[in-house]
Amino acid sequence: MTQGHRTRREEYAALTRQALIKSGSERFSSSGYSDTSIAQIADDARVSKGAFYHHFADKSALLKAVLSDACDSAARKIEYVFGNQVDSDSLVSGALDSAMESIQVDSRYRNLRQQAVGVLSAGERRELDNRVRVPLVSRIFALLEAQGKIGDDVSVNAATVLVVAMLEATLDEMTASDDPQRCYAEYRPLLLRFIESLAD
Template sequence: MQQENQTRSNKARTDATRSALLKAARHLFSEKGYAETSTPEVVKAAGVTRGALYHHFSDKLDLFRAIVTEEYQKVAEEITSFAKADPTDAVDALRQGSRGFLKAMEDRGRVRIMLLDGPAVLGRAELDRIDRDTSADALRLGLEGAMQAGQMKTLPVQALTVQLSALFDRAALAISDGDDPNAHLEVLDAIFESLA
């Protein structure tokens, strides 16, 4: 019994340390950017030792990769929650998902991490892998569903997914710089309508 409690206690401490590191790093990366954030700053902000950082992450890049992955997962959750909000059909689910994406990307720190520093630090191939593993599949599956239901033209789904993903990213960057989100939603809605 005591061994089981100690194991749970150790796991709880380990989880708490990892969580503190991720929270501190996310804040610093979103405020200062990857290049201007140092691991000693992360350790200090998290209130842990340097050894604790390197117990959980091999280096700053590994820590950043974990933050980027978490951000993509959060965006995917937001997209999914919007897309399930009583869509009238498959195309409406895609429109709702686009609203979820832009809502999730209202966080300027997220925009910096995912769309500015992410490609520069991790490279396009790794970001594409993270995107596929977390959120791009939602878009691809939504497009496939709309095509299979006969609600959208049959097009090469992978190419369409790539192009729409790029479109969403550019819209998020423009909105982050002050563009009207409603104008971008109007355009996205028109694009989905043109694909019907």
């Protein structure tokens, strides 16, 4: 078999896992995490409960996978921005806006994040979000550094930690807000101003 090609069994397993993630996302959004059973999720995905447990240890593991899928989607949007912006100013603001877009416009994603607060630990939620935040901020600073726009007295590692923490706080506020767009409008200029203050 050629390297990189999946077997039929591997393809079926991937399709089954994706069907469970889709079913879980829809059920958690419409019925709520606590009122959704594994049997309902499996039925919606048209698989057995055994198939569910083959892919996920429990319902919380599925919720984590659902949120991970959403993070991957956000990462693809950010990647598009990095591939299509020409100057660093529009790249920084565009990447930041892309990272925060889902929480503003996707009520299902916002609802899932709110439910995750009572199910996943703070560390698990941070780990998921940092899959998007850390690469985003690291790439922004790498670009600014390559263009000679980062001051000699600025530690890029320390700056990354601070900006990631600021993004985490912003995302948490937006998740809890009744008006996430207004919330982001308040935080956005402060985030951009801080990042710009690190550049010469």
